[in-house]
Amino acid sequence: MELTTLTHEVEDGILTVTLNRPDRLNGFTVEMADELEATFIEVNDRDDIRAVIVTGAGKAFSVGMDLGGTGNAFGLDERLRPSLDDMADLSDPGLAKVRDTGGRVTLAIHACRKPVIAAINGVAVGIGTTMTLAMDARLASSTARLGLVFGRIGVTPEAASTWFLPRIVGMATALDLVYSADILSAEQALEAGLVRSVHEPEDLLPTARALADRWTRGRSAVGTALMRQMMYRNSALDDPADVHRLDSLAIFYTSLADGAEGVAAFREKRQPQFRASSVTEMPPFYEHWVGRR
Secondary structure, eight states: OOOSSEEEEEETTEEEEEEOOGGGTTOBOHHHHHHHHHHHHHGGGOTTOOEEEEEESTTEEEOSBOOOSSSOTTOOOTTOOOOTGGGSOTTOGGGTTTSOHHHHHHHHHHTOSSOEEEEEOSEEETHHHHGGGGSSEEEEETTOEEEOOGGGGTOOOOTTHHHHHHHHHOHHHHHHHHHHOOEEEHHHHHHHTSSSEEEOHHHHHHHHHHHHHHHHTTSOHHHHHHHHHHHHHHTTOSOHHHHHHHHHHHHHHHTTTHHHHHHHHHHHTSOOOOOOOTTTOOOTTHHHHHOOO
16 A cells, blocks of 8 residues: 555554654545555454554644645535435445545544554644544643544534544543533543543653553454454443353354463463464454444
8 A cells, every 4th residue: 555644664563653744734634534544454454463553743643634725625525415324335435425534534443453552642633533532542642632623613523433432531521522622731631531641752652552562462363353343342232142142252263263272371381372363363253243334
């Protein structure tokens, strides 16, 4: 994949994705959305990557949608008048100029088989904040500023953030953040539960890498992929019996592969050597369960 708005760097199993439009404070564009969506789809096909970190080049994480230029700032076709029925099949190419670009990114992150960490190195407003809500942790620099500023420009939250945000901070805080459209300091974002921790700028990426290692080093790639999807998808189900059905399949199939190795290592008092591939060896129920968009 040729990249023009991002950079990729893989080191010791961790992919660092850098939003790379520093001259525009990493303003979000349709092209950046395309590259981010493709990144989080393609990373599922790489066994050499066990975690992903997303950060920004220069002094900003992302100032949100790049509102410069002419025409519809969100890349949408203003001639159309879509209905909810028209949105049924998200894979329909006819929706290319209707679908929210931020939502394409966060759905790809949500479906990712690898843990994803945001290292918010500076200002992050609009999509600069909402894209991170689909990630597993948000770490902020002390210089970061975060804001759900949609109310200031007369539009609504996007990137499926009205699904993610209340699950992270609770409904009351989520409503306050979107109604007020305040821009929060890093410490205020921490107090609101929007970020996990605040760090000095020079410590941000090392801390993100240490967290990625803590979560994934020496772990089963298949087990990690399943746990990530089970947490997000099962917690949204209404009935614990439905969760039990998925739990049963997941532990059944993992017990035949890396689970067997883990048990053997425990019995033999050694470190396990997990080898199952999250590219080629996901359990047979997986694709049917998560679906394909």
